[in-house]
Amino acid sequence: MAEEATGDLQYHVDGELVAADEATVSVHDRGFAYGDAVFETIRVYGGVPFRWDAHADRLRASAEALSLPVPLSDAALRGRIVETVAANDLREAAVKLSVTRGPDTRGLTPPTDPDPTVVVTVSPLAPGGSDGDRAWGEPARLQTAKTRRVPDRALPAGAKTHNYLNPILARLETRVSDADEALVLDGEGYVAEAAAANLWFVDERGLYTPSLEGPVLPGITRETVVEIAESEGIPVTEGRFEPDDVRDAEEAFLTSSIREIRPVETVDGVAVGGGPVTSLLTRLYDARVDAACYDGDDTDGDGQANGP
Known part of the structure; x- marks a missing residue:
């Protein structure tokens, strides 16, 4: 998402809704330092995260491949998505849900007791479905x-x-x-x-x-x-x-x-x-x-x- 597009948006960072322009993670976060994180990009139509179960399953499969613990249930993750979309007064949105291994200063080897970071970011979209618009613009x-x-x-x-x-x-x-x-x-x-x-x-x-x-x-x-x-x-x-x-x-x-x-x-x-x-x-x-x-x-x- 472009910097100027954040406007008055709010993001969900580790359980708290914060202004997008003030949303941060630690410079020691392994997702930032090493790409040690997994994510899902989810389309929300009419306030509903489309095919949420499939996205949740893939998120957990990705995390398992990295031996990365997901600290919340699928229902709790979905709740943070819905809360973020609602906080921004949106019904149509693109959502990115990220789970990192969290902050760590001990080097490349992953910690045995990670404290994962969970972030939800959002950007507005036009309505989809049969009466909606195409997000791709041109072929x-x-x-x-x-x-x-x-x-x-x-x-x-x-x-x-x-x-x-x-x-x-x-x-x-x-x-x-x-x-x-x-x-x-x-x-x-x-x-x-x-x-x-x-x-x-x-x-x-x-x-x-x-x-x-x-x-x-x-x-x-x-x-x-x-x-x-x-x-x-x-x-x-x-x-x-x-x-x-x-x-x-x-x-x-x-x-x-x-x-x-x-x-x-x-x-x-x-x-x-x-x-x-x-x-x-x-x-x-x-x-x-x-x-x-x-x-x-x-x-x-x-x-x-x-x-x-």
Whole structure:
């Protein structure tokens, strides 16, 4: 979030609501010093954190991969999100929930008795769903980056950590072109994902997306698209693909919690674009948001539609 965008916002820092411009963590916090932290970015529609249960599960899986204790229950974490959104008089928002290992001055080796830091930051968004606006503005223009995805054995791909230098380096490469997002390959040259989104492409046989067996983050929106495609009888193939497979596709799109389903306009200057499958998935995704967050069906408070 840009500095000037904080305005009169309030953030939740270790159990207290504080003005965004005054929100701080210790310079000794391991999340700041080493990237020793995990986080989730969550879309809030109509005051409801969408797919909260899935985000909570992934947060805990990320923390487990780092042997990092999460000091609060899922219900308490969700409560801090809802409290932060309400304190800012928002109904539509992007939320970042971070859990760090906390302050420590004993060096690189993690402490055996950490005091985790929990931070919730928020930024306003326009309404989503069937009657809402798109957070992405324009279709994506991808550029294949020279920076490769960190191997899973070096840094667990399934863990969403504060160590984001790899996608940052990939994004920096796009500054020399008209691209606005990086397409990142694995160490063997196969497509992994975008810098901050999962990748999909389409041909006459169905949907394709890089397998989670590679260095690919298991995206919550990715999971939702798989569910939608299966319910519609659209084949989904998860595998290893080369950049030319994406450049030659009939359609391509990215998925992420904030930008949802974003069509890809070009890959390395080659026109790809959206199409009927991307449009169908977008409509069905919006319908799920409507049912879970705007139509009053989320009686469990988990950001997921109840019923069939």
